[in-house]
Amino acid sequence: MIEFATNNWILRALILLVIFGIVAAVVLFISSATSRRMRVSRELAALGGEGGATSSETLTRQRTEGAWARIVNRVESAGLNLSDTAETEITKQLRAAGFISPSAPRIYTLVRLIMLFVLPGLFVGLSLLKAEPPSLLTLYLGAMTLAALGIYLPNIFIRAKAEGRRKEILNGFPDCLDLMLVCIEAGLGLEATLDRVGREMANTHPLISQMLSETTLLMRAGASREDSLRKLGENASVDEIRSFATLLIQSDKLGTSLSTTLRVYSAEMRESRRLRAEEKAHRLPVLLSIPLVAFMLPTMIGVIILPAVVSIIRELLPAL
Structure with a gap:
């Protein structure tokens, strides 16, 4: 088993990935616990100090602010501006979908950026792990398609949620x-x-x-x-x-x-x-005609024509 693992590079890569995931999970758990203790200590210090009542970030805001909002704040504090030129229109779409948080447009932009890079990266990584990696053109077209999907999938999700x-x-x-x-x-x-x-x-x-x-x-x-x-x-x-x-x-x-x-x-x-219910009822025959034509009509035509085709094969082929 050890010799097989040392000779197979795919198995070695998987073992290294598992070890990396375990170490990263342990480090993330320790860092989250430490940061939680530090945050509680800062909150208690702010409450005990004279300026606690006038602090710009209150305890109520920290409790109601979600994890995504905190991630956005950390990303922007690192130097990446997540504000969009069409932020007003994005805010309207998010409000229609039920996302009324002030940080919702920036979270939306961050999710699109993450999907823009993560989906092509996963595709390229999984493609290179195969025994026969695809060509560069296939990798390029697949990565571009997934990047476009990563940009438009959040928009489709928001529109569907707003409509619902x-x-x-x-x-x-x-x-x-x-x-x-x-x-x-x-x-x-x-x-x-x-x-x-x-x-x-x-x-x-x-x-x-x-x-x-x-x-x-x-x-x-x-x-x-x-x-x-x-x-x-x-x-x-x-x-x-x-x-x-x-x-x-x-x-x-x-x-x-x-x-x-x-x-x-x-x-x-x-x-x-x-009237909306009647409109949906009148649309049902049109919608049902699509699967009928696509699935049942070819089957019916095949059942009707099959006896004639069998007769032709039995009578004409021997004569030819």
């Missing part, structure tokens, strides 16, 4: 409007209505519940009703929710009945949901 979030909000918002209408007609104010509906929909529609709860907290924190409702439309990143927030603001300013407004808008939202 939008559909979930649109499908659950008519139920939210009905509950709000019941609360308004029962005599509750707008702030109490938003709070009650947000708590009631925590299990059925958690996204809508989170948005309504944030709006309620903004109102209780002292923000005006108009600013809180506009913030609701911005956080949702859905046109229908923006229209709903604008409608509530106008009703509040003009003094019209909120129950009438909610009843009309709820009927419109339910009609829109019904």
Whole structure:
């Protein structure tokens, strides 16, 4: 076994990789434990010092800040700027997908950079480990394809997540409007209505519940009703929710009945949901025709033609 390992370079490389992985894991564990102890010591020192209350990085921010945000801060402190020229557009896309953290655009850029280099590197490394490595042209084309995928896969993921979030909000918002209408007609104010509906929909529609709860907290924190409702439309990143927030603001300013407004808008939202369901139902025959034509039609043609082909082979081939 030892002679085989010494003669086979692939096995030697795998053994070295395993040893390197074990050593790296041990070093990472020790360094993370040490850094955690040092961070706790700094937090305690900051709390005990006179300037702890005015520190720019509070304990609440450190607890809520994720690991990716800390990695981004370390990368930028090392000298690599992760800000993008189209950061406003990226922020809108990430907000529509539900990523509202201030560091989300920089994390998005960092993930794209990592995938840009990691995917081609893995392809080239695995290709070179083969007994017969591919040609340079194959390596180049494969690496370029994977690099392009590494750039566009995060964008595709964000767009798909934003579309799923939008559909979930649109499908659950008519139920939210009905509950709000019941609360308004029962005599509750707008702030109490938003709070009650947000708590009631925590299990059925958690996204809508989170948005309504944030709006309620903004109102209780002292923000005006108009600013809180506009913030609701911005956080949702859905046109229908923006229209709903604008409608509530106008009703509040003009003094019209909120129950009438909610009843009309709820009927419109339910009609829109019904039309979307009918559209999906009408698209099903077209979508089903693709697998039917691709898989069943060739099989049917083969079954129909096969007896004739067998007869021709039996009768014409002997004569020829």
